[in-house]
Amino acid sequence: MRMMQGLAGLWLLAVAILVMYLDPVQSIRLAAFKRFIIGFLVALLWGGACLQIGAFAWKRLKVEGPVGWDQALLLGLGCWGVLLFLPATLGWLGHLTSGAVLMLMLLTIRHRAPIRWPVVPWWGWAICAIVACWVVIEASAPAIDTDAVYFHLALPKQMWLQGELLGGFLHPNASRPMLLHLPYAALFGWGGESAISLFHGLLSLALLLSVVERGEQWHRFAGLWAVVLMLGSWSFVLELGLASNNLPTAFACWLTMFLCFQLRYTAAAIFAAIALSLKFTAIGPLVGIWALLIQGWKHRAKVVVVVVLCMAIWPLWNWGHDLHPLFPYVGWPQQFPFQYLEKYGMGRDVWAFLLLPWNVIMYAEVDKLRFLGRLNPLLLGAIPLLFPQLWQDGKLRKLAVVVLIAAVFWALGPHWIRHLLPMFPLLVLVLGVALARAPRGLQILAFAVWFVGLWSNATPFVERIAHRWPAALGQLDADRYRAQHVRGWQTMRWASNQLPEDAVPAILFAWAGVAMDRPYVMSSVEDHVPVRHWLLHYQHDALDQLKKQGVTHLVIGNDRFLGKSYPFVSKKDFQALFVYPTNLLAELLVAEAELVYAAEGYKVYRLLEKRVLVPE
Amino acid sequence: MAEQEINIIVLPELAFNCRDTRYPILMSNWVVGCGPSGRVDRAFSIATKQVARFTVKQETVGMGVFPFMGSHGRLSLQKQKLDKSQRIITAMIAPPISDEERVAYLGQDFVALRKAGQTYRQVAQPRAWYPPALFDSGVAWVEDDGQRGEDIWMWKDEQSPKRIAGGKMPQRHVVGSGPYVAWVEDQRIVIFDSRTEEQDVIAAQVVDRISLTDKTVCWSQWNQRDIDVHCSDGFSLRRPGHQVWPMRQGKWLLFRDIGRQTPVLMEIP
Numbered sequence: 081m082r083m084m085q086g087l088a089g090l091w092l093l094a095v096a097i098l099v100m101y102l103d104p105v106q107s108i109r110l111a112a113f114k115r116f117i118i119g120f121l122v123a124l125l126w127g128g129a130c131l132q133i134g135a136f137a138w139k140r141l142k143v144e145g146p147v148g149w150d151q152a153l154l155l156g157l158g159c160w161g162v163l164l165f166l167p168a169t170l171g172w173l174g175h176l177t178s179g180a181v182l183m184l185m186l187l188t189i190r191h192r193a194p195i196r197w198p199v200v201p202w203w204g205w206a207i208c209a210i211v212a213c214w215v216v217i218e219a220s221a222p223a224i225d226t227d228a229v230y231f232h233l234a235l236p237k238q239m240w241l242q243g244e245l246l247g248g249f250l251h252p253n254a255s256r257p258m259l260l261h262l263p264y265a266a267l268f269g270w271g272g273e274s275a276i277s278l279f280h281g282l283l284s285l286a287l288l289l290s291v292v293e294r295g296e297q298w299h300r301f302a303g304l305w306a307v308v309l310m311l312g313s314w315s316f317v318l319e320l321g322l323a324s325n326n327l328p329t330a331f332a333c334w335l336t337m338f339l340c341f342q343l344r345y346t347a348a349a350i351f352a353a354i355a356l357s358l359k360f361t362a363i364g365p366l367v368g369i370w371a372l373l374i375q376g377w378k379h380r381a382k383v384v385v386v387v388v389l390c391m392a393i394w395p396l397w398n399w400g401h402d403l404h405p406l407f408p409y410v411g412w413p414q415q416f417p418f419q420y421l422e423k424y425g426m427g428r429d430v431w432a433f434l435l436l437p438w439n440v441i442m443y444a445e446v447d448k449l450r451f452l453g454r455l456n457p458l459l460l461g462a463i464p465l466l467f468p469q470l471w472q473d474g475k476l477r478k479l480a481v482v483v484l485i486a487a488v489f490w491a492l493g494p495h496w497i498r499h500l501l502p503m504f505p506l507l508v509l510v511l512g513v514a515l516a517r518a519p520r521g522l523q524i525l526a527f528a529v530w531f532v533g534l535w536s537n538a539t540p541f542v543e544r545i546a547h548r549w550p551a552a553l554g555q556l557d558a559d560r561y562r563a564q565h566v567r568g569w570q571t572m573r574w575a576s577n578q579l580p581e582d583a584v585p586a587i588l589f590a591w592a593g594v595a596m597d598r599p600y601v602m603s604s605v606e607d608h609v610p611v612r613h614w615l616l617h618y619q620h621d622a623l624d625q626l627k628k629q630g631v632t633h634l635v636i637g638n639d640r641f642l643g644k645s646y647p648f649v650s651k652k653d654f655q656a657l658f659v660y661p662t663n664l665l666a667e668l669l670v671a672e673a674e675l676v677y678a679a680e681g682y683k684v685y686r687l688l689e690k691r692v693l694v695p696e
Numbered sequence: 697m698a699e700q701e702i703n704i705i706v707l708p709e710l711a712f713n714c715r716d717t718r719y720p721i722l723m724s725n726w727v728v729g730c731g732p733s734g735r736v737d738r739a740f741s742i743a744t745k746q747v748a749r750f751t752v753k754q755e756t757v758g759m760g761v762f763p764f765m766g767s768h769g770r771l772s773l774q775k776q777k778l779d780k781s782q783r784i785i786t787a788m789i790a791p792p793i794s795d796e797e798r799v800a801y802l803g804q805d806f807v808a809l810r811k812a813g814q815t816y817r818q819v820a821q822p823r824a825w826y827p828p829a830l831f832d833s834g835v836a837w838v839e840d841d842g843q844r845g846e847d848i849w850m851w852k853d854e855q856s857p858k859r860i861a862g863g864k865m866p867q868r869h870v871v872g873s874g875p876y877v878a879w880v881e882d883q884r885i886v887i888f889d890s891r892t893e894e895q896d897v898i899a900a901q902v903v904d905r906i907s908l909t910d911k912t913v914c915w916s917q918w919n920q921r922d923i924d925v926h927c928s929d930g931f932s933l934r935r936p937g938h939q940v941w942p943m944r945q946g947k948w949l950l951f952r953d954i955g956r957q958t959p960v961l962m963e964i965p
Contacts, residue, residue, distance in 0.1 A: 574824060578823070578824065578840075578844055579844060580843065580844045580845065581843075581844070663955075666954070667954075670903060670923065670938060670940065670954060671918065674904075675717065675904065676825070676868070677824060677825040678716060678717060678825060679755075679825070680715065680755065681715040681734065683717070
C-alpha cells in the first residue's frame with residue numbers, strides 16, 4: 081500500500097515536471113523557472129533565518145511570552161541589516177561575510193524565544209494564496225518600476241558588486257538608511273534580482289496575513305474588511321510584488337502600534353527604529369503612535385532615547401563622511417532644493433489641503449504626478465461609519481487619531497500615494513473595525529462602493545499582468561522586455577556589456593542603473609538632482625572632477641526639462657537650476673568627450689584626456 | 697582678392713533636435729532631417745529648395761543615397777516612394793549605408809552587402825552604432841578588437857575580410873568615397889587607398905565625425921576659442937560659435953552651430 085502511494089507520488093511529480101518540459105508552446109521557459117526557484121529558495125532561506133534571529137533577539141529583550149511570528153520576522157530583518165552593516169562599512173560585503181551572517185542567524189535557533197505561529201481563519205489563508213499568485217508573477221518578471229531600477233534593485237546590486245556601503249554625492253541614494261538595502265544586497269548576491277523581489281513579496285504576504293490575524297483579534301471580520309480595502313486599492317496591490325521599502329515600513333509601523341497597545345515600550349522603540357531605518361516616511365505614523373499610545377512622559381522619553389540610539393548609525397555614517405546627517409534630503413551645498421513638493425498632487429494651498437481626502441480618492445491617476453496611484457473609494461466612503469464607534473471605543477479612538485496624525489504628516493510631504501503606504505495598515509484597520517461593526521445594510525452598501533471603485537483599481541492591474549505574465553514565464557527575452565518598458569535600457573545594457581572591462585560610467589539624467597553589471601556613479605533621484613548639483617557645484621571642472629573619481633565614460637539620458645512641468649519654479653530659478661546645467665553639460669561634452677554610442681535618445685560618451693588645439 | 701558670394705542656405709524646416717544626433721545629413725542632393733518628434737521624417741531638396749515630408753518616421757534611416765524606413769522599405773527621395781522589396785528585415789546594430797547599387801549593413805555577428813539583388817554575408821563582430829562605409833570595391837566597418845575596443849576591417853570583392861587598422865588606440869567613424877576609406881584614430885585622421893593599401897595621415901582631434909568626398913576629408917576641431925570646420929583640401933570654415941557635425945558632399949557642406957538647432961548648408965567656392 082505504502083509502495084503504491086510512493087509510486088503515485090513519484091508519478092505525480094513526474095507529470096508536473098514533464099508537462100513543463102514537453103509543453104509544445106513552452107509556456108514556462110527553463111531559464112525563467114530556474115531563476116524563480118533559486119530566487120524563491122534564497123528568499124525562503126533568508127526569511128527563515130530572519131525568523132530565528134528575530135526570536136533570539138526577542139528573548140534578549142527579555143520580553144515576556146512567545147514572540148509573534150510577524151514580530152520575529154521584522155525584528156530579524158532589522159538584525160540582519162545591522163549584522164551586514166559592519167562588513168559593508170569595511171568593504172567586505174560578499175558571499176563569505178554574508179554567509180557567515182546567515183550561519184550566525186540560523187545558529188540562534190537553539191536559543192530563541194518560542195514563536196507563536198499564525199492563527200488565521202481559512203479564508204485568510206485562501207486570500208493570501210490567491211494574492212501569492214499575483215506576487216509570484218510580478219516578482220518573477222524582470223523589474224521595470226522606476227524606483228526599483230534606480231534604487232531598490234540598482235543600489236543593492238551596486239553595493240554587492242563593489243562590496244561596500246556607498247554614499248555621498250556620487251551615490252546619494254546610498255546615504256539614506258540602508259537597513260533594508262543591505263539585506264537586499266545579500267539577496268542579490270545569493271539569488272539575483274528575483275531573490276530581492278520574492279523576499280519583498282514574502283514580506284508583503286506576511287503583512288497581509290498579519291493584518292488578517294490581528295484585525296480578526298480586534299474584532300470579527302475587521303481583518304476581512306481591512307484586507308478587502310487593501311486589495312481593492314491598486315497602489316497597495318502593485319507594491320506587493322515590487323522590490324520596494326514601503327510595505328516593509330508599513331509592517332514595522334503596524335507592529336510598533338500593537339506593541340504599544342501591549343505596553344511593551346522597549347520592543348516598540350526598537351520596531352520604531354526599524355521602521356525609520358527602512359524609510360523616514362514612517363515618522364508620520366510613529367509620531368502619532370508615540371503621542372497617543374505610549375502612556376506617560378517617562379516612557380515617551382525612554383522610547384525617543386532608544387529610537388535615537390538605534391538609528392544613530394545612519395546619521396553618524398553620513399557625518400563620518402563629511403555629509404549632513406540627513407543627507408540626501410538636506411545638506412546639498414548652495415541651498416540646492418532636493419525635492420519640489422508642488423510637483424505632486426493637486427496643489428498645496430489651504431483649499432487643496434482641505435480637499436485632499438476627496439481629491440486623492442476621486443482624481444488620482446496611476447501614471448501621472450497627480451498622486452501617482454489609485455485607492456479604493458471605500459476608504460473615503462467608510463469614514464462616517466467610524467464616528468459612532470469613536471465615542472464608544474477608546475482604543476479605536478486613539479488609533480483613529482494616530483491615523484489622523486499620520487495623514488497630516490503625509491499631507492505635509494509629497495502627495496504621492498506610495499508615501500501613504502506606511503500608515504495604510506493602520507488606516508484600513510480603523511476603517512475595518514468600523515465596517516465590521518456597522519449594520520448589515522450599510523455593510524452591503526459599503527461593499528457596493530468598494531465594488532464600484534474596483535474597476536478603476538483593477539484596470540491597471542489587468543493591463544500590467546498582461547505583459548508581466550509572459551515576462552515572468554520567460555516567454556519574452558528579459559532585455560527586450562525591459563527595453564520596451566524602461567527608457568534607455570538598450571543604451572545602458574550596451575554600456576554595461578560593450579565598454580572596456582575597466583570602464584567606470586557615470587549615469588547622468590537617466591534612471592536604469594540596475595542595467596549595469598559593473599560599478600557606476602551618479603544615477604538619479606527626484607529631478608536628476610545628483611548631476612545638476614554636480615554641474616552647478618563644479619561648473620567647468622565638472623567632467624574633470626568626475627575623471628578624478630575614476631569615471632571614464634558618461635551615459636546620458638534625456639537632459640531636457642520643460643518649463644511647463646515646473647510652473648511652481650520661478651523663471652529665473654528654472655533657468656539657473658535646470659536649463660543652465662544642461663547647457664553647461666552640452667558645452668563640456670563638446671570639449672571633453674566623444675560620442676561612442678547612441679540609441680533612443682540616450683548617449684554614451686568617452687571622456688577624453690585633453691583636447692588638441694589648432695594654432696591660429 | 698575678388699570677393700566671392702557664398703551660397704548659404706539656412707534650413708529652419710529641419711531645425712529640430714534629432715534623437716540620433718548625427719542627423720541631419722546629406723544624401724545625394726538632399727538634406728535629410730527630423731521633425732518635432734526627433735525622428736527622421738523629412739528632406740530638403742537642394743535642387744528645388746522644397747521640403748518633402750515622409751509618410752513614415754524612423755529614429756535612424758541610414759547614410760549614403762537612400763533612407764531605409766524600417767519595415768516600410770527603402771525610400772526614393774526623388775520619387776518619394778517606398779520600395780518594400782528593398783527593406784532590410786534583419787536586426788541591425790548600426791545604420792546601413794547605401795549607394796546607387798549597393799547597401800551594406802551590420803548585424804550582431806555579421807557584415808552584409810546587398811548588390812544586384814543578392815545579399816552576401818561574412819562573419820564579423822562589428823561595433824554597434826558606427827555605420828559601415830562603402831568604397832568602390834567593397835565595404836569597411838568598425839570591428840570589435842576582442843577587448844571591446846575598435847579596429848577597422850575591410851571586405852573587398854572576391855577577397856576575405858581583413859583588418860586594415862588596429863592596435864591600442866580606437867579606430868572609428870569609418871567613411872568611404874571612391875577608392876578611399878578614412879577613419880579617426882586617436883588624434884589623427886587616416887585616409888586609406890584601397891587600391892594600393894597606402895595610408896595618408898592628418899593630425900587632427902575630431903570633435904564628432906568626419907566626412908569623405910573622393911580624397912577630401914572634412915571634420916570639426918577646436919581652435920583656441922571655438923570649433924571650426926576644416927577640410928583636407930585647404931578649405932576651412934571659421935566663424936563665431938561652434939560648427940559641428942560637418943558633412944560634405946561635392947560642393948555642399950552641411951553643419952550645425954551649437955546652441956542653434958537650425959542646420960546650415962553652404963556651397964563651397
